Structures are given as C-alpha cells and as structure tokens.
Amino acid sequence: MTNTKIAVIGGSGIYDINGLQNPDWVTVETPWGAPSDQVLTGSLDGVEMVFLPRHGRGHVHTPTSVPYRANIDALKRLGCTDVISVSACGSFREEMAPGDFVIVDQFIDRTMAREKSFFGPGCVAHVSVAHPTCPRLSDACETAARDAGINVHRGGTYLAMEGPQFSTLAESKMYRESWGADVIGMTNMPEAKLAREAELCYASVAMITDYDSWHPEHGEVDVTQIIATLMGNADKGRSMVARLPALLGAERAPCPHGCDRALEFAILTQPDARDPGLVAKLDAVAGRML
Numbered sequence: 001m002t003n004t005k006i007a008v009i010g011g012s013g014i015y016d017i018n019g020l021q022n023p024d025w026v027t028v029e030t031p032w033g034a035p036s037d038q039v040l041t042g043s044l045d046g047v048e049m050v051f052l053p054r055h056g057r058g059h060v061h062t063p064t065s066v067p068y069r070a071n072i073d074a075l076k077r078l079g080c081t082d083v084i085s086v087s088a089c090g091s092f093r094e095e096m097a098p099g100d101f102v103i104v105d106q107f108i109d110r111t112m113a114r115e116k117s118f119f120g121p122g123c124v125a126h127v128s129v130a131h132p133t134c135p136r137l138s139d140a141c142e143t144a145a146r147d148a149g150i151n152v153h154r155g156g157t158y159l160a161m162e163g164p165q166f167s168t169l170a171e172s173k174m175y176r177e178s179w180g181a182d183v184i185g186m187t188n189m190p191e192a193k194l195a196r197e198a199e200l201c202y203a204s205v206a207m208i209t210d211y212d213s214w215h216p217e218h219g220e221v222d223v224t225q226i227i228a229t230l231m232g233n234a235d236k237g238r239s240m241v242a243r244l245p246a247l248l249g250a251e252r253a254p255c256p257h258g259c260d261r262a263l264e265f266a267i268l269t270q271p272d273a274r275d276p277g278l279v280a281k282l283d284a285v286a287g288r289m290l
C-alpha cells in the first residue's frame with residue numbers, strides 16, 4: 001500500500017479548486033522547464049491533493065505551448081499517484097449535450113507540434129497506450145460525477161487536434177462520421193501518453209461545451225457560447241473533484257490495470273549505452289527503472 005496523492009489538471013475555465021485544507025501555491029522546477037504555473041497543494045478528506053491549471057492562471061498557454069512534459073514531471077516529482085484531467089470539449093454526438101460530462105477512454109492523436117515523450121536518443125522506451133486511461137480512476141470519476149448530479153456518459157473517444165483554431169466543417173464531419181470520435185479537444189494529447197510513461201494513473205473527464213461545427217441546428221463553434229457553458233461546467237467540475245478523495249481513499253493498492261508499472265520491460269537502451277544527461281533528466285519520471 002502507498003499513500004494516494006490526487007492531481008487534478010484543470011482545463012479552460014478551471015484555474016483553481018476550493019475547499020482544500022492547508023492550501024499553498026508552490027513552485028516546482030523540472031528538468032523539462034517550468035510547468036504551466038505554480039501548483040496548488042493541500043488535502044481534502046484526509047487525502048493529499050495537487051491542482052495544476054493547464055493553461056496557467058489568467059489562461060496564458062495555448063494548447064500547443066502548454067509545457068506537457070514539465071507538467072507531468074512536476075506532478076510525479078510531487079509524489080502524485082493519480083491524475084485527473086478536466087477539459088472543455090466539443091461533442092460529435094447528439095446525446096452528449098453541452099453541460100454533460102464524458103469519461104473518455106480512447107484518443108485519436110492529431111496533434112503534430114508537441115514533444116510527445118520523455119524518452120529519446122540515449123534512452124529509448126516504448127510503453128503501451130492501447131488503453132490510455134485507467135479504469136479504476138475512471139470509475140471514481142464516473143461515481144463522483146453521478147453523485148454530483150451531473151449527466152455523465154461512460155466511455156468515449158477524444159479527438160486531440162492541434163488548434164488553436166477550431167475544426168473546419170469537413171474535418172468535423174470526418175472525425176464524427178468516418179473516424180468515430182465522440183468528443184474533440186486540443187490538450188489531452190500528449191498529456192495522457194506522458195502520464196503513462198511516468199507510470200501515473202490517468203483519467204480524462206470531458207466537459208461538453210458545444211457541438212463543434214457538424215450540427216446543422218447549432219452552426220459553427222462560438223467561443224462566447226463555449227465560455228458561457230464553461231462557467232456552469234466549471235462549478236460542476238469542482239463539485240465532482242471534491243468527491244474524489246473520499247472515493248479513492250488515503251491508502252492505495254497497486255493499480256490493477258498496471259498503470260503504475262508501465263515502464264517495466266519498456267526501456268530498450270542497455271545501461272552502458274544510455275546517455276547520462278538524459279538519464280539524469282528522467283530521475284522523477286523513470287528513476288525507479290534506471
């Protein structure tokens with residue numbers, strides 16, 4: 001058994017969480033540069049919690065400029081065991097309506113201008129992301145959302161686009177009709193891949209704000225409408241987050257799905273062939289295996 005430490009990465013519209021005991025914004029330095037912002041540490045119901053605003057307070061980072069590696073490294077370095085992403089998303093499904101939450105379980109990665117791995121020349125690793133989210137953590141998110149009175153859908157494929165512009169109509173129709181995506185956003189990739197490399201359980205909660213541009217009765221995405229829906233979603237998101245510590249508990253058994261052992265057998269570079277500089281940078285993320 002280890003101690004649970006829950007990290008919440010707040011997306012657009014969520015720049016803090018309330019109700020933490022002993023709240024403190026702390027600066028974390030990482031070998032991958034500075035995270036998006038300071039992180040808020042504290043505890044709730046006897047469980048340690050950490051909150052990181054993905055775009056920084058004041059919404060400074062674009063989806064492309066978010067320092068994904070620094071963010072995940074910082075959470076790992078702080079001893080977090082579980083990471084919950086709470087994101088604003090468009091919907092490709094009539095029944096996944098604005099205001100609903102979707103517990104995402106798959107991704108299609110269309111991002112193309114981001115660093116996607118902690119590993120590289122001098123320390124090569126290949127982890128599986130066939131099942132990129134943790135079912136145990138997703139269960140807790142689903143229960144927390146239902147208990148908070150939110151209309152929640154379990155399972156959905158998240159199309160991660162580069163942005164910052166929204167999709168064209170042709171793209172929106174293709175993602176929905178040919179590719180079978182359910183929701184669209186700009187940030188969960190490479191975040192989910194990096195969390196897996198760092199052996200962190202990761203769950204993604206999509207807060208639906210709009211129907212992207214495919215829906216004949218809703219027209220194109222309008223950022224003012226997204227922001228209005230976001231404000232309601234953000235309160236729901238905070239209400240869901242507040243229920244997670246009691247559901248997960250302070251003591252944590254190993255992940256039954258192996259998220260916390262993802263690097264076992266993944267590192268291919270022989271010890272004597274490894275780049276000492278890169279190995280040093282991997283101290284928090286992969287120190288257990290190096």
Ligand SMILES: CSC[C@H]1O[C@H](OP(=O)(O)O)[C@H](O)[C@@H]1O
Binds near residue numbers: 011
């Ligand atoms: C405000 S609409 C577009 C913006 O919102 C989402 O951010 P996040 O995933 O961090 O909630 C989306 O991915 C875009 O970055």
Ligand SMILES: Nc1ncnc2[nH]cnc12
Binds near residue numbers: 090161212213226
């Ligand atoms: N339609 C959309 N496309 C991409 N990211 C989004 N975030 C919220 N709505 C979105």
